Amino acid sequence: MAGPPSGASAAPPSIVILLADDLSYGDIGVHGTADAPTPLIDKLAAQGVRFTDAYATSPVCGPSRAGLISGRYPSRIGVSRNKDVLPAAVKTIGEVFQSAGYRTALFGKWHLGEGPLNANRRGFEEFDGFHYRAEKYEDKVGEFLPHFFTRKSLDFIRQEDARPFLIIVSFSDPDTPIRPPAKYLERIEHALSPLRRGYLGLVMALDEAVGTIMSGLEEAGLEEETLVVFANDNGGPGVSDRCAAKNTSSNTPLRGFKQELYEGGIRVPLIMRWTDTLPVRVTFEEPVTLMDLLPTAASPAQVEVRTPLDGVDLLPHLLETPAEPAHPQLFWTHHGDLAIREGPWKLLLVQDSAPQLFNLARDQSETTNLAAAEPARARSNATCSRGLIARSSTPNGPARGVSRHHPPERSSAVTVPRRSGSMSPARAGRTPSCSTTEI
Numbered sequence: 001m002a003g004p005p006s007g008a009s010a011a012p013p014s015i016v017i018l019l020a021d022d023l024s025y026g027d028i029g030v031h032g033t034a035d036a037p038t039p040l041i042d043k044l045a046a047q048g049v050r051f052t053d054a055y056a057t058s059p060v061c062g063p064s065r066a067g068l069i070s071g072r073y074p075s076r077i078g079v080s081r082n083k084d085v086l087p088a089a090v091k092t093i094g095e096v097f098q099s100a101g102y103r104t105a106l107f108g109k110w111h112l113g114e115g116p117l118n119a120n121r122r123g124f125e126e127f128d129g130f131h132y133r134a135e136k137y138e139d140k141v142g143e144f145l146p147h148f149f150t151r152k153s154l155d156f157i158r159q160e161d162a163r164p165f166l167i168i169v170s171f172s173d174p175d176t177p178i179r180p181p182a183k184y185l186e187r188i189e190h191a192l193s194p195l196r197r198g199y200l201g202l203v204m205a206l207d208e209a210v211g212t213i214m215s216g217l218e219e220a221g222l223e224e225e226t227l228v229v230f231a232n233d234n235g236g237p238g239v240s241d242r243c244a245a246k247n248t249s250s251n252t253p254l255r256g257f258k259q260e261l262y263e264g265g266i267r268v269p270l271i272m273r274w275t276d277t278l279p280v281r282v283t284f285e286e287p288v289t290l291m292d293l294l295p296t297a298a299s300p301a302q303v304e305v306r307t308p309l310d311g312v313d314l315l316p317h318l319l320e321t322p323a324e325p326a327h328p329q330l331f332w333t334h335h336g337d338l339a340i341r342e343g344p345w346k347l348l349l350v351q352d353s354a355p356q357l358f359n360l361a362r363d364q365s366e367t368t369n370l371a372a373a374e375p376a377r378a379r380s381n382a383t384c385s386r387g388l389i390a391r392s393s394t395p396n397g398p399a400r401g402v403s404r405h406h407p408p409e410r411s412s413a414v415t416v417p418r419r420s421g422s423m424s425p426a427r428a429g430r431t432p433s434c435s436t437t438e439i
């Protein structure tokens with residue numbers, strides 16, 4: 001079992017995961033969109049680490065959430081399509097923390113099963129939310145959902161209880177339905193299209209909810225003993241024809257949309273803040289994944305994870321410079337399409353299309369297909385990709401264990417840096433070869 005990192009309180013921290021739904025990569029202020037009204041999310045980024053190359057495990061909700069909740073590739077646990085449910089045998093982050101004595105709650109969208117598979121039967125002792133029909137649920141509770149879930153979250157945080165807690169606030173915004181209260185719309189540029197204005201109104205409401213929950217933590221005196229994560233489940237649908245639920249989100253500068261394995265479908269905003277423990281005003285530029293949230297939260301919480309994981313503990317990568325990257329390779333599958341990222345290289349195999357190879361360090365917008373210019377690398381990545389996916393397609397197959405990436409024990413502690421700038425430049429441009437490691 002790992003201990004807390006140097007500089008952190010010896011007490012297990014509480015964990016707050018704020019998850020947006022269909023928020024595009026480009027539509028937060030720190031990612032550059034001029035009209036995105038997110039000062040409070042931007043403030044959170046300035047108080048911690050912003051990951052430039054964070055990935056969902058899928059370009060759609062269900063499998064992405066399965067990856068986050070379990071710390072495993074969704075294809076490995078039988079969740080490949082939006083309609084799949086999380087099998088009862090798969091441990092959730094709620095069950096892991098609950099068994100370690102944490103209070104646990106999930107408010108919002110669950111999307112991983114109903115009845116015996118509902119969140120309150122999967123390790124979350126408090127649950128208010130819905131499977132996936134946000135509009136129906138909003139009508140039922142009679143309150144704008146970001147307000148409702150924020151209120152529930154604050155009530156949970158303020159409970160008189162000495163136990164640390166894990167709370168996932170799984171907002172269903174800015175996914176459809178797009179019907180923000182007028183007070184948000186009034187603050188959006190009127191020259192924009194009505195749909196874009198509505199979407200930005202939801203983004204503004206999401207930003208306000210994040211800020212309100214952060215204020216609640218501060219007022220409760222819990223800021224320094226809480227690891228806060230802000231993330232999103234999959235790329236923005238924009239106006240893509242592949243998405244029935246369009247919300248005019250902008251993934252710029254990334255190519256593609258939700259439902260696609262281009263960067264715009266899978267690369268998502270990710271921020272971590274742990275006051276007085278993690279560095280501040282820092283960007284982390286190596287590939288990471290939402291599967292990493294479970295082991296990263298479990299490590300300082302001294303929670304023993306008795307289940308195989310594909311995610312890794314990111315704390316050693318944030319607090320020092322390990323010899324190896326967190327993920328030498330990452331891969332994705334979606335309805336027969338495949339993608340693999342290895343260092344700066346990304347190979348995309350879309351059915352009935354020629355292979356596409358991109359160098360994301362030089363071409364994050366995926367404009368130039370290098371498959372013809374780099375045939376050996378394309379072939380190597382294709383072979384690797386198919387091998388990884390074949391090995392991962394068996395539910396509960398072999399996985400990387402959390403033990404590979406224990407953070408330093410307190411006796412061999414490093415000094416937690418208080419620095420700004422970008423991290424991990426030492427590995428910039430490295431192109432690790434495809435290993436035969438089972439992942």
Ligand SMILES: [Ca+2]
Binds near residue numbers: 061234
């Ligand atoms: Ca989604």
